[in-house]
Every structure is written in C-alpha cells, then in structure tokens.
Amino acid sequence: MTRLFGTDGVRGKANEVLTAPLAMRLGAAAAEVLTRENRSSKRNPTAIVGRDPRVSGEMLAAALAAGMASRGVDVLRVGVIPTPGVAFLTDDYGANMGVMISASHNPMPDNGIKFFSAGGRKLPDSVEDEIEAAMQTLSEGGPTGHGVGRVIEEAPDAQDRYLAHLREAVSADLKGLKVVVDCANGAASEIAPRAYRAAGAEVIAIHNRPNAFNINDHCGSTFMSEIQRAVLEHGADLGLSHDGDADRCLAVDAKGNIIDGDQIMAILAVGMKENNDLRQNTLVATVMSNLGLKLAMAEQGIKIVETQVGDRYVLEELNTSGFSLGGEQSGHVIIPEWGTTGDGILTGLSLMSRMKETGKSIAELASVMTVLPQVLINVPVADKRVIDDAPEVISGIADANAELGKTGRVLLRPSGTEELYRVMVEAADQEQARRIAGKLAAVVAAV
Known part of the structure; x- marks a missing residue:
C-alpha cells in the first residue's frame, strides 16, 4: 500500500486525490493521535x-475542521x-496541534x-504512520453534547x-533599503510587504x-524572471521571491542575478559565525546543496552536516545536535531560535539585516561562495519506486562518477510529491554537467 504522507505532508490534486472526505477523515485521525495525551x-x-x-x-479547511471537531x-x-x-x-496560542493547507x-x-x-x-514519520493507521480504525461516532468541538471562524489578531514575532526576531532598522518582493499571489501577499515595511524598508x-x-x-520563487525584471525596472537594492506558502525565499541582487538558497545560507552562516551565533560553527544542508557551498564554508572555518532532501530532515538534525542554522538550496532556511520550520519572510529580513550590518550589497555578501555548474533534470516516470534498483541506472551512475572523479558529483532521487525522478549533476564545466545529466536522464526515462 502506498504511503499517504510524502516528504512534506499529504499532497495531490484537490478534489481528485485530496478530496473533502479524505481531508475530514485525515483531520479526525490526526486529532485522535495528536491530542490523546491532552x-x-x-x-x-x-x-x-x-x-x-x-x-x-476553503473546501479542505472546512472538511478538516469538521473532522477535528467531530473528535472533540x-x-x-x-x-x-x-x-x-x-x-x-x-x-503562541498554546494549541495542541496545527494544520496548514x-x-x-x-x-x-x-x-x-x-x-x-x-x-x-513537524511530525516525525512514526507519528504520520500512526495517523494513517488511525484512519483505518476510526469509529463512525464521536463525542456528543458538550464534547463536540467548536469551530471558530476567525482569529483577528493572528x-x-x-x-510581532518577526519584528522581535530581526529588529534591525532597514531604512534606506529598497526591496522588490514577489509574493507569488500566495500566503505572503499581505503579510510579507507589511513585515518588510514595518522594519523600515x-x-x-x-x-x-x-x-x-x-x-x-x-x-514566485519557481519563476524568477519576474523578480529579476522588477528589480531592474525599479532600481531596487535587491529582490525577494517567495513561494505559495512563504516558507522559502530566494533573492536577486541589484543587477538581477539570482541568489539561491545555498548562497543565502552562506551569507547568514558567515554573519552568525562573526557574531558568535553559529553553534559549533556548523551549517546543516541537504545532499542537494552545491559543492561550492562546502568549499566556501571550509574556507570560513564552518563545518557542514548533510541530511537527505527535505526541510523536515534539516530541522531534525538541527534539533538533535543543537545547531543554529540550516536549510536547502530551494530557499528553505531554518533558524531554530526563531522558528520550527523554514520561514521565507524571516529569511528576507535576516538578509537585509546583514546588508545593513555590513554596509555591503547582497552581491558582495554572496561572493563568499562560488556556485559550481549544476544541472538538474526532472524526469517523469511511471513508477519512481523501481528506478533505484534498475541495472541500467546503476551502471549509468557508475560511468558518470568515473568520468567526474573528484571534480563533481551525481545525485539521483525521487520527488517526494510527484511521479518524477530528479537527476542532478555537478561538474567543473557547465557543458560536461549538462551532457552527463542528459545522458542519465535518458537512462532513467527508459526504465
């Protein structure tokens, strides 16, 4: 049986895979598992x-609320x-559980x-498995009378x-900085501009x-040409681009050059080290981070601990080992002192704070790291579970590693949310990376 939870919750096409009845049952099961001790x-x-x-x-929020209320x-x-x-x-509200749709x-x-x-x-895999199991054993009825849960439709101070939390985390005065923010017509649309203006930008x-x-x-952050164009048009000092739920942030400099998550982590790690805030002088990154990040951090006396892909795994390592900064190339950056998950707006505020602290442009700050050529190809597949063990894929990876030696690397991994297999190749030369990645992608597509 296919696991319902992926690398970041339960996802699918709404009303086809992720239906209202499924959401209601999921809400009821999660309520039983996550609140049973309270x-x-x-x-x-x-x-x-x-x-x-x-x-x-709107539909899924109503269904989830109904499911949870039915369990008291x-x-x-x-x-x-x-x-x-x-x-x-x-x-902050002292709630027993939270849900983001x-x-x-x-x-x-x-x-x-x-x-x-x-x-x-965020939930560990074991608790997600408990919720899936509870979905299979839910009783039809639940508490009655005073035991039924209430649904409050609005929290005016949320x-x-x-x-206020963001302002407490980054209290720098950003007056004098001009920033363009791409809100992706998503969850950041109102709150990100408010947060940056409140800080003085x-x-x-x-x-x-x-x-x-x-x-x-x-x-948004998956369509960076928009923020590049807008920064040049408005003569801004930088641009910040969020994704739909604003847990990630990518940037561009005043010339429109993209500053990715690896470069953002490098900027913040160096700043935190200088201010004695980088615990154990260690940055947590995933296996997808650019080799250039590792080289740059080594030059700065900063160690890197690698995790598998997914900000939940970065967070797990941060919490287990007591580190103070981690993230992903995609722009998820986690600062455990101020958040339990990636926070794109906090990242944007932190970047601008570093610019003000040093008097440097974001391009100057990002120059601490040289990004090595990296090619990523998303290959649609019929069944991503069979790719790893396919003999032709194993052989193709071996050939690629033999050619690259110590000058690059190869990483193949399944998407956590789609029927895709990701083929990533880094090399000293862009053309070599492109050629090897294309060859491996063709092998994967043929399986």
Whole structure:
C-alpha cells in the first residue's frame, strides 16, 4: 500500500486525490493521535488551521475542521497565512496541534495538508504512520453534547501576532533599503510587504493580489524572471521571491542575478559565525546543496552536516545536535531560535539585516561562495519506486562518477510529491554537467 504522507505532508490534486472526505477523515485521525495525551474533562484540545489562497483551501479547511471537531477538538481558523505563521501560532496560542493547507510551490489545482504537533513542530514519520493507521480504525461516532468541538471562524489578531514575532526576531532598522518582493499571489501577499515595511524598508510588492486561482502562476520563487525584471525596472537594492506558502525565499541582487538558497545560507552562516551565533560553527544542508557551498564554508572555518532532501530532515538534525542554522538550496532556511520550520519572510529580513550590518550589497555578501555548474533534470516516470534498483541506472551512475572523479558529483532521487525522478549533476564545466545529466536522464526515462 502506498504511503499517504510524502516528504512534506499529504499532497495531490484537490478534489481528485485530496478530496473533502479524505481531508475530514485525515483531520479526525490526526486529532485522535495528536491530542490523546491532552484530553481533559474541563476543556477540549485545540487546533490551529491556516491555508494559502488557492480555491480548494476553503473546501479542505472546512472538511478538516469538521473532522477535528467531530473528535472533540476546538478549531481556530486563522485564514490565509504562511506555513511558518501556522507553526508559530500553534505554539503562541498554546494549541495542541496545527494544520496548514497548502501545496507550497505546486500549481493551483494541487493542494496539501501539513500537520504540526504542540509547539508548532513537524511530525516525525512514526507519528504520520500512526495517523494513517488511525484512519483505518476510526469509529463512525464521536463525542456528543458538550464534547463536540467548536469551530471558530476567525482569529483577528493572528497576523499581528506573527508580525510581532518577526519584528522581535530581526529588529534591525532597514531604512534606506529598497526591496522588490514577489509574493507569488500566495500566503505572503499581505503579510510579507507589511513585515518588510514595518522594519523600515521601501517595498515594491508584485504578484500580491491573489484571486484563488493565480497562486504560483508564472510568479514566485519557481519563476524568477519576474523578480529579476522588477528589480531592474525599479532600481531596487535587491529582490525577494517567495513561494505559495512563504516558507522559502530566494533573492536577486541589484543587477538581477539570482541568489539561491545555498548562497543565502552562506551569507547568514558567515554573519552568525562573526557574531558568535553559529553553534559549533556548523551549517546543516541537504545532499542537494552545491559543492561550492562546502568549499566556501571550509574556507570560513564552518563545518557542514548533510541530511537527505527535505526541510523536515534539516530541522531534525538541527534539533538533535543543537545547531543554529540550516536549510536547502530551494530557499528553505531554518533558524531554530526563531522558528520550527523554514520561514521565507524571516529569511528576507535576516538578509537585509546583514546588508545593513555590513554596509555591503547582497552581491558582495554572496561572493563568499562560488556556485559550481549544476544541472538538474526532472524526469517523469511511471513508477519512481523501481528506478533505484534498475541495472541500467546503476551502471549509468557508475560511468558518470568515473568520468567526474573528484571534480563533481551525481545525485539521483525521487520527488517526494510527484511521479518524477530528479537527476542532478555537478561538474567543473557547465557543458560536461549538462551532457552527463542528459545522458542519465535518458537512462532513467527508459526504465
């Protein structure tokens, strides 16, 4: 049986794979698992529910709330807000669990459901497995009378609480910086411009008019040409581009050059080391991070600990080992002191704070790292589970590694949310990386 949870919650095309009945049952099962140790005769457990603006979020939020309320959980709906906002509010309101409804950077027809435990923490695989098992054994009935959960439709102070948290985390005065922010017509559309303006920056917001259907539509962190164009048009100092649920941030410099997640981590790691905030002088990154990041951090006396792909695994390593900074090339950056998950707005504020602290442009700060040529090809496959063990794939990887030697590397991995296999090749030369990646992609596609 295929596991319901992927690398970041439950995702699928809304109303086809991720249906309202499934969401209601998932909400009920999660309520039973995540609140069973917090049951009291005096008050119901509580849950926070937020979403991004896509149209199916309204339907799924209602279904999830119904499922949780049917299991005696009071539900506070906080409306459209970034994923890290839901994580923060789960802790700030003292809730027993939180739920974010979003498919992040995926197209509008998709949607997803992410759960947080008390304190706003992502769930380990073992707890997700418990929720899946509970879905199979749910009774038809639940508590009655006073035991039925309430659904509160609006939390008027939710955004203000989250904004105050961001301001506490980064208190620098950003006056004098001009920033363009691409909100992806997503969850950041209102709150990101507010956060940057509150810190003193001059803000030009683009793609900040969600209409339930235009999220991630040729905008945001997966469509960087928009922010590049806007930065040049407005003569801004930098641009910041978020994804649909604003848990990631990519940047561009004043000339429109992209600053990816690896470069952002390098900038922040160096700054934190200088300020004695980088615990154990260690940065946590995934196996997808560019080899250039490793080389740059070695020059700065900073160690790198690698995890598998997924910000949840970065977070797990941060928490287990007590490190203070980690993230992904895609722009998920986690600062555990101020968040339990990647926070794109916090990342943007931190970058601008570093610019003000040093008096340097973001291009100057990013120059600490040289990005080595890296080619990533997403290969559609019929069944991603059979790729790893295919003899022709194993042979192709061996040939590629033999050619690259110590000057590059090869990484093949399945997508956690789609029937895709990702082929990544790094090499000293762009053409060599492209040629080897294309050859491996063809091998994968033929399996």
